[in-house]
Amino acid sequence: MELKEFIESYREAFGEKAQLPLLFGYSGEPVAPTAKIGGCFFKGLQAAREGSPVSLSAEVIGCGGGKLYTGFSDMPERVPNFVSLVEKYKKTPEMVADYVKGLNMSRSAKPYLNFVRADQADSLDGFEGVMFYATPDMLSGLCGWAFFDSNEPDAVVAQFGSGCSTVVSMTVVENARGGHRCFLGLFDPSVRPWVGKDELSLTIPMSRFTVMLDTMHDCFLFGSHAWERIKERL
Numbered sequence: 001m002e003l004k005e006f007i008e009s010y011r012e013a014f015g016e017k018a019q020l021p022l023l024f025g026y027s028g029e030p031v032a033p034t035a036k037i038g039g040c041f042f043k044g045l046q047a048a049r050e051g052s053p054v055s056l057s058a059e060v061i062g063c064g065g066g067k068l069y070t071g072f073s074d075m076p077e078r079v080p081n082f083v084s085l086v087e088k089y090k091k092t093p094e095m096v097a098d099y100v101k102g103l104n105m106s107r108s109a110k111p112y113l114n115f116v117r118a119d120q121a122d123s124l125d126g127f128e129g130v131m132f133y134a135t136p137d138m139l140s141g142l143c144g145w146a147f148f149d150s151n152e153p154d155a156v157v158a159q160f161g162s163g164c165s166t167v168v169s170m171t172v173v174e175n176a177r178g179g180h181r182c183f184l185g186l187f188d189p190s191v192r193p194w195v196g197k198d199e200l201s202l203t204i205p206m207s208r209f210t211v212m213l214d215t216m217h218d219c220f221l222f223g224s225h226a227w228e229r230i231k232e233r234l
Contacts, residue, residue: 001213001214001216002123003118003121003122003123003124006118006213006216007020007118007119009216009217010118012222013141013216013221013222013227013231014138014141014221014231014234015231015234017234018138018234019049019133020117020118020119021117021118021130021131021132021133022045022048022049022115022116022117022118022130022131022133023115023116023117023118023121023124023127023129023130023131024113024114024115024116024127024128024129024130024131024168025113025114025126025127025128025129026071026108026109026110026112026113026114026128027055027110027112027114027126028110028111028112029112030055030057030112030114031053031055031112031114031116032052032053032054032055032114033055034054034055034056034057034060035060036059036060036062037056037060037061037062038062039062039063040063040066040163040190040191040193040194041056041060041061041062041063041066041164042163042164042191042194042195043194044056044060045115045194046194048115048116048117049117049133050117051117051119051120053114053115053116053117053120054114054115054116055112055113055114056070056112056113056114056115057072057111057112057113058072058073058111063164064076064078064079065079065083065162065164065165066162066164068100068105069105069162069164069165069168069169070108070113070164070168070169071105071106071107071108071113071168071169071172072107072108072111072113073107074107075097075100079096079100080093080094080096080097080100081093083096084096087190089160089188099161103165103169103170103173104173105169105172105173106173106176113168115131118130124206124209124210127206128171128172128175128205128206129171129172129174129175129203129204129205129206129209130203130204130206130209131167131171131201131202131203132201132202132203132204133195133196133199133200133201134199134200134201134202135196135198135199135234136198137230137233137234138234139184139200139202140230141221141227141230142202143156143182143202144219144220144221145212145215145216145219145221146182146202146204146208146212148215148218148219148220149211149212149215150180152180154181155180155181155182156181156182156183156184156202157181157182157183157184158183158184158185158187159183160187160188161185161187161188162188162190162191163185163186163188163190163191163194163195163201164191166183166184166185166186166187166188166201166203167183167185167186167201167203170183170185170203171183171203171204171205172205174205174207174208175205175206175207177207178207179205179207179208180207180208180211181205181208182202182203182204182205182208183201183202183203183204184200184201184202185200185201185202185203186199186200186201187200
């Protein structure tokens with residue numbers, strides 16, 4: 001299924017009002033000029049959601065954690081203490097360090113990370129993953145689709161972490177290994193002010209998304225009574 005066909009199918013399954021997902025991936029040149037973003041870079045992704053691509057880089061991202069989790073820098077020395085003692089997201093700084101180590105991230109070889117709404121891209125080529133901003137009803141459909149051809153217990157996983165780690169880091173690592181896991185995210189209180197109060201994210205690595213495209217019309221999203229009832233209120 002090509003990108004254009006996916007968009008048509010997605011709107012058919014979730015309704016014309018459903019917000020299109022963002023595609024994200026690295027490049028050697030920016031796809032759009034982007035001003036520096038102070039604090040959490042998710043505030044800058046609103047432009048991408050509205051149809052204007054966003055190109056992040058080490059210079060654009062103002063948050064040290066954001067630079068780390070997008071692969072643009074090593075972990076700043078202050079991060080473990082800050083996340084544990086100031087933000088109080090982990091009991092000890094050592095737990096923070098172990099969490100970051102466990103992500104198995106690599107430094108990006110390219111200087112820009114672009115977020116592009118699906119209808120503003122020409123194809124899926126060159127992207128690491130697909131990010132859906134989703135309400136509970138939409139997550140029902142998206143997660144059900146992810147589980148349709150898989151009985152793996154980790155077909156969809158939820159881990160607590162910064163918005164940028166659950167959306168970008170985990171997806172990029174999963175895509176690099178050709179993995180199947182999809183990631184729920186945006187549980188982090190620091191990112192919550194920059195997303196809707198009824199929204200979480202589901203991020204699908206491209207290695208998995210290209211497989212799921214072939215199952216979309218076979219699953220309950222098309223032709224099931226149960227989903228039609230949910231679709232009416234989306």
